[in-house]
Amino acid sequence: MIKYEITKNLFRYKTLKIMSIITLSLCFFSVNIILSNIFDVSYMDGRQENRIPLKLVDNMDETRTLSIYFTDINRLRDLKLFSNELENAEEFDYCAFYSNYINIAYNQAIPQEMFAFQEHVRGTVYGEDVLGVNAIQVGKTASEFFPLFTADGRYFTDQDFNFNDKYINIILGSSYKDIYKVGDQTKIEYWGKLFDATIVGFLDAKSYIIQHGKSISLSNYIIAPFLDCGDDPIQEDDKVYQGISYTSFINGYAFLKDGYNTTDIISKIDSLCKIYDIPAFAYEGMNTISLGFLNFVLQLGRQELYIFGAVTYFTAFLSFYIIQQFISSRNRENYRIHFLMGARPLAITGYISLDILFQIIAALVGTTFVYSFYIGTIYFNVKLILLVFPMIVITISAVVYRDVVKNYYFKEKK
Amino acid sequence: MITIKHLFKSFKQGKVDFKVLDDLDMTIKEGKMTAIMGRSGAGKTTLLNILCGLCRMDSGEYYFQGKPIDLSTSSKADKFRNQNFGIITQQPSLLNDYTVYENIALPLEYQKIAKKDIEKIVTETAQELSIDEKLEQYPDELSGGQLQRVSIARALCQNPSIILADEPTGSLDSAAEIEIVELFKKLNGLGKTIVIITHSSFIASYCDEVITIKDGKAFT
Numbered sequence: 109m110i111k112y113e114i115t116k117n118l119f120r121y122k123t124l125k126i127m128s129i130i131t132l133s134l135c136f137f138s139v140n141i142i143l144s145n146i147f148d149v150s151y152m153d154g155r156q157e158n159r160i161p162l163k164l165v166d167n168m169d170e171t172r173t174l175s176i177y178f179t180d181i182n183r184l185r186d187l188k189l190f191s192n193e194l195e196n197a198e199e200f201d202y203c204a205f206y207s208n209y210i211n212i213a214y215n216q217a218i219p220q221e222m223f224a225f226q227e228h229v230r231g232t233v234y235g236e237d238v239l240g241v242n243a244i245q246v247g248k249t250a251s252e253f254f255p256l257f258t259a260d261g262r263y264f265t266d267q268d269f270n271f272n273d274k275y276i277n278i279i280l281g282s283s284y285k286d287i288y289k290v291g292d293q294t295k296i297e298y299w300g301k302l303f304d305a306t307i308v309g310f311l312d313a314k315s316y317i318i319q320h321g322k323s324i325s326l327s328n329y330i331i332a333p334f335l336d337c338g339d340d341p342i343q344e345d346d347k348v349y350q351g352i353s354y355t356s357f358i359n360g361y362a363f364l365k366d367g368y369n370t371t372d373i374i375s376k377i378d379s380l381c382k383i384y385d386i387p388a389f390a391y392e393g394m395n396t397i398s399l400g401f402l403n404f405v406l407q408l409g410r411q412e413l414y415i416f417g418a419v420t421y422f423t424a425f426l427s428f429y430i431i432q433q434f435i436s437s438r439n440r441e442n443y444r445i446h447f448l449m450g451a452r453p454l455a456i457t458g459y460i461s462l463d464i465l466f467q468i469i470a471a472l473v474g475t476t477f478v479y480s481f482y483i484g485t486i487y488f489n490v491k492l493i494l495l496v497f498p499m500i501v502i503t504i505s506a507v508v509y510r511d512v513v514k515n516y517y518f519k520e521k522k
Numbered sequence: 523m524i525t526i527k528h529l530f531k532s533f534k535q536g537k538v539d540f541k542v543l544d545d546l547d548m549t550i551k552e553g554k555m556t557a558i559m560g561r562s563g564a565g566k567t568t569l570l571n572i573l574c575g576l577c578r579m580d581s582g583e584y585y586f587q588g589k590p591i592d593l594s595t596s597s598k599a600d601k602f603r604n605q606n607f608g609i610i611t612q613q614p615s616l617l618n619d620y621t622v623y624e625n626i627a628l629p630l631e632y633q634k635i636a637k638k639d640i641e642k643i644v645t646e647t648a649q650e651l652s653i654d655e656k657l658e659q660y661p662d663e664l665s666g667g668q669l670q671r672v673s674i675a676r677a678l679c680q681n682p683s684i685i686l687a688d689e690p691t692g693s694l695d696s697a698a699e700i701e702i703v704e705l706f707k708k709l710n711g712l713g714k715t716i717v718i719i720t721h722s723s724f725i726a727s728y729c730d731e732v733i734t735i736k737d738g739k740a741f742t
C-alpha cells in the first residue's frame with residue numbers, strides 16, 4: 109500500500125462519505141438507545157411489560173460534593189426530603205437501586221466469586237475482621253419491577269426497610285446457601301455502620317440484574333434494603349451511614365405513570381434539584397436533546413421496540429451499503445490504474461477496507477461525542493458493537509468482491 | 523523478442539462465442555519499432571493485452587526471448603508485465619487527484635524503490651520528455667499531448683525492455699502527433715523495442731515493421 113493513496117482515498121467523494129457518516133451516526137445513536145431500553149425491558153421479566161424506565165444517575169461522584177452531606181446536617185435533611193419527593197412523585201413510580209460492596213464478617217468458607225475486589229479483600233472495621241463482598245441495595249418497590257424471587261425463607265417486608273438501630277435483615281444469593289442458612293446471624297459493615305444482620309431468605313438461583321447491557325447473576329450477591337432512618341441521625345456513625353445511604357438512594361429507575369411523558373419526569377426532577385440544591389441528574393442511555401424521540405421510544409412496547417430497532421438498523425445498513433457501492437463504482441477506474449501500475453490485490457483491499465473502517469469509526473466517534481456531550485456518559489451497548497461488526501464485514505467483502513476479485517482476476521471483462 | 527503461435531481468443535457475446543483472434547502467428551523483433559494496424563474492432567487492443575498478460579489466451583504458444591512463458595495465473599502475468607513492459611493505454615490512464623509527479627512515480631512506489639531514487643528517476647525522465655515544468659500540476663491542467671507524454675514518462679520510468687502503446691496519438695492534432703512519434707523514434711534509437719497500435723499510415727511510415735490484423739490473423 110502507498111501512504112498517500114490511503115489519505116487521498118479518504119478525501120475522495122466527500123459528500124457521499126459525509127452522508128454515510130451522518131446516516132451511521134443516527135443509526136448508532138438510535139439503536140444504542142433502543143438496545144439499552146430493550147435490556148432494561150427484559151430486566152422487568154414480564155412484571156412491568158410495557159413500562160420502560162428512565163434510569164437516574166446522580167452527579168455526585170466528587171468526594172467534595174459528597175462530603176458536604178456527611179458534615180452538614182441541613183444538607184443531609186435536604187437529601188432526605190429530596191428522596192421522599194422521588195418516592196411520592198405523581199408523575200412516576202420510583203425504584204431505588206444501587207450496587208456497592210458490603211463488608212461481611214470474615215468467614216473462610218466464602219469463596220472468591222463473592223469478593224468485591226481482587227486485592228485487599230480482608231480488613232478490620234470497628235475491630236471486626238471483615239471481607240468486601242458483592243452487594244446490591246434496593247428500595248421498597250424493587251420487587252415490583254425486578255425479578256427478585258426468594259427460593260428459601262422470605263422476601264423483605266415493609267418493616268425491613270425501617271431503620272432499627274443496629275439490626276438489619278438481609279437476603280443472600282443462592283451461592284451462599286452452603287455457608288449460611290435462614291435465621292443465621294452475622295455482622296456486616298454497611299456503608300460505614302456496623303450492623304447485626306439476620307439472613308431472612310435466599311434468592312432463586314436464576315435471579316439476575318442487567319448492568320450496561322450485561323446480565324449479571326445475583327447468585328454471588330448480598331441484597332440489602334435501603335433503610336429509612338428518618339431525618340436526624342442520632343449517633344456519629346449514623347451520620348456517615350445516612351450520608352452514603354441517601355446519596356445512593358437517589359440512583360434508580362423512574363417508571364412513567366399514565367398520562368405523563370419523559371419530559372415531565374425530567375423537568376420535575378430538574379425542578380426538585382433546584383429546590384434542594386442537588387447537582388443535576390444524568391439519564392443513562394437516554395438522549396435529553398431529542399426528548400420527542402425518547403418519548404416515542406418509551407411509549408413503544410417491547411415487541412414494537414424490537415421491530416423499530418431492527419428497521420432502523422437495516423435501513424442504515426442498506427443505505428451505508430449502497431453508498432459504499434456508489435463510492436466504489438466511482439473509484440473503480442482509479443483502482444484499475446493502480447492494478448496496471450503494479451498494485452497487488454491485497455493493496456487495493458487495504459485501501460477499500462481502511463476507507464470503510466474510517467467511515468464507521470468516524471460515525472462511532474460522532475455518536476460518542478454527542479452522547480458524552482448531551483448525556484454525560486459514554487455508554488455503548490456491547491450489542492451495538494456486535495451489530496457494527498457484520499456491517500463492516502459484509503460491506504467490505506461486497507466491495508472487495510466487485511472491485512478486487514472481479515476487476516483483477518477477470519480483467520478482460522470490459 | 524516475442525513470438526506468438528496459434529493464438530486463439532474469443533469473447534462470449536450473449537450466448538455466442540465471438541472469435542476475435544483466430545490462429546494468429548506473429549513475431550516482434552528486438553530493438554525494432556513495430557506498428558500494429560487494422561480496422562476498429564479487429565482485435566488490436568485484445569492482442570496487446572495478451573502480449574502483456576492483461577488478458578488470457580484461449581490457446582496458443584507465447585515465447586519471450588526464445589523461452590515459453592507461463593501466464594496461467596494473474597500473479598505470474600503481473601510479474602511478467604511489471605518486469606518487461608511499459609504500457610501506454612488508449613485513453614491516458616492517469617489519476618486526477620495525483621500530481622504529474624505522483625502519477626509518474628506510482629509504478630516505482632509499487633516496486634518499493636527508495637524515495638530518493640524515485641525522485642531522481644522521475645525528474646530525469648520528465649526532463650527527457652520536457653514535462654519537468656509540469657510535475658506539480660494535476661492532469662486536468664494539461665493538454666492532450668502533454669498527458670500522453672506523462673503516460674510515456676510513466677511507462678519509461680519502469681525501464682521496460684518493450685513499450686506497448688495503444689493509439690498514443692489517437693486524440694492529438696498532427697503537430698502533437700509528430701512530436702510524440704519523434705519521441706518514440708528517439709527512444710527506439712536508445713535501444714527500446716516499441717510496439718504502437720495505430721490507424722495512421724503516417725505513424726506506420728516511421729516504423730520498421732507493420733503488422734496488420736484482419737479476420738483474426740496477422741499479416742506482415
Ligand SMILES: Nc1ncnc2c1ncn2[C@@H]1O[C@H](COP(=O)(O)OP(=O)(O)OP(=O)(O)O)[C@@H](O)[C@H]1O
Binds near residue numbers: 533560561
Ligand atoms: N471483454 C470483452 N468482452 C466481450 N467482447 C470484447 C471484450 N474485449 C473486446 N471485445 C470484442 O473484441 C473485439 C475486438 O476488440 P478490440 O478492443 O481488441 O478492438 P480494436 O482493434 O482495439 O478496436 P479499436 O481500433 O476500436 O480500438 C471487438 O468486437 C470487441 O467488441
Ligand SMILES: [Mg+2]
Binds near residue numbers: 567568688
Ligand atoms: Mg483498441
